Amino acid sequence: MVSTEEVLKVVEKIKSENVRWIDIHFVDVPGRLQHTTFPARELLDDPEETFNVAIGGFDGSSITGFTVINESDMLLRPIPETFAIIPDDWQNPPGVAAGRTARFIAQIFWGGYKKGEAPRFEKDPRYIAERAESYLAEQGYKAYFGPEVEFTLFDKLKVDINMPWHKMCVEINYSGAPWDTQLPIMKFKQGYFPANPYDKLFWIRQEIASVLEDYFGFQVEAHHHEVAGAGQGEIDFRFDTAVRAADKVVTLKYVVKNIAAKYGMVATFMPKPIYGDNGNGMHTHQSLWDIKSNKNLFYDPNDEYAELSQLARYYIGGILKHARALSAIVNPTTSSYKRLVPGYEAPIYIAWSKSNRSAIIRVPNYMRGIEKAARIEYRSPDPSTNPYLAFAAMVAAGLDGIRKKIEPPDPVDENIYAMDPKKKAELEEIVKKQLDTKLQLPSSLCEALDELESDHDWLFPIFTKEMYETWIELKREDCKRLNAYPHPVEYYEYFDI
Known part of the structure; x- marks a missing residue:
């Protein structure tokens, strides 16, 4: 579980940096970077739930190596310590006022479970590295x-x-x-x-x-x-x-x-x-x-x-x-x-x-x-x-x-x-x-x-x-x-x- 202190720290950064968008990053099995983007308000509406449950779902069957079409609902949980502001000079092309964006790397969970009960996805590459640290x-x-x-x-x-x-x-x-x-x-x-x-x-x-x-x-x-x-x-x-x-x-x-x-x-x-x-x-x-x-x-x-x-x-x-x-x-x-x-x-x-x-x-x-x-x-x-x-x-x-x-x-x-x-x-x-x-x-x-x-x-x-x-x-x-x-x-x- 993510502590309330960690949640409040990230929320304060999002507010103080005037972040409008949240970019969620993860990698597929071969290691290619994937992302999806949410309005910051989705996180700020209930930050405790975002960091301890999920910010949103995605189709795992469309990600290389993940899962099949009949069991494809998956969840993304952003990791507070991976928060970073994306530099303004390469996130907003000239003439585009899209708003400031922040990035999180996410953990991946199976969908289809009751709130807070979803297990980790066995083929989330980051999960394998987390298992290595636990085994150590x-x-x-x-x-x-x-x-x-x-x-x-x-x-x-x-x-x-x-x-x-x-x-x-x-x-x-x-x-x-x-x-x-x-x-x-x-x-x-x-x-x-x-x-x-x-x-x-x-x-x-x-x-x-x-x-x-x-x-x-x-x-x-x-x-x-x-x-x-x-x-x-x-x-x-x-x-x-x-x-x-x-x-x-x-x-x-x-x-x-x-x-x-x-x-x-x-x-x-x-x-x-x-x-x-x-x-x-x-x-x-x-x-x-x-x-x-x-x-x-x-x-x-x-x-x-x-x-x-x-x-x-x-x-x-x-x-x-x-x-x-x-x-x-x-x-x-x-x-x-x-x-x-x-x-x-x-x-x-x-x-x-x-x-x-x-x-x-x-x-x-x-x-x-x-x-x-x-x-x-x-x-x-x-x-x-x-x-x-x-x-x-x-x-x-x-x-x-x-x-x-x-x-x-x-x-x-x-x-x-x-x-x-x-x-x-x-x-x-x-x-x-x-x-x-x-x-x-x-x-x-x-x-x-x-x-x-x-x-x-x-x-x-x-x-x-x-x-x-x-x-x-x-x-x-x-x-x-x-x-x-x-x-x-x-x-x-x-x-x-």
């Missing part, structure tokens, strides 16, 4: 997540797929891209940390970061141009709990896309938008803390290698053991596996290390002796994932490692991509023996789904059966549909065969 609490833990969200901004992106499929092409325009004819340009894989004026996205990222802080309550830690040569950026925010960190990823995507649109640009979070350049990742930093003592359980100052505790090593062991199955959730698109290839700083090897970015788990090693900084970085996820499901799945895998005391193999401190074939074969044997898995991540979404279907029991203390089955069904359909399309490059390669 039962074990005496709380988890923190710090995702590094990468994205790409283009001046123009044109996709031309004409019926009856006689034309298939993508045209990307970006001033300063490697293929641009007007200097200065940013070369492939050389976009990391360039100074102005070469960093042509600086002021847009600066505005994005400012909006995140000033309107949505973020604590931005850094923003910069990323490695890819054509408009790649990254914005990092302070770590938070699984649910709140996922809320922030959803919000960050929303803000990035809207500010890009404000300047006539387009933003994408797809993992591999450009061949021959680095893709967009979502390296995810995480740690476990003791609820009672508020101590970082990943920290051990007596560990000479990385100041990492035995519990943290078991957590690593769980992620490594289930990494191939996890890929079906944290790398959930066919584009994901075009990013996970050698040569572009995207890790494909099931190994861990400190400071070694060729392993899927890195232990950041910038400065020693700082308890709050002790964490692991899981590097293979990308921003096409549903963050609620991704963080929940990471928790499930890590806790399985702790529960079963899964000891990871020794850390690998050399570049695995450049490793001698004989040594790599030896490493493959070690991974097989200790973790009963392969050294390399799946090379396709279909392969990842095969892994998840054969290795998923560890999910179920947190995931619902309904969510798991729907995820498999949706992603299998992705594989079937997208694999059936002839690709323009296939014409280039095979036309004269």
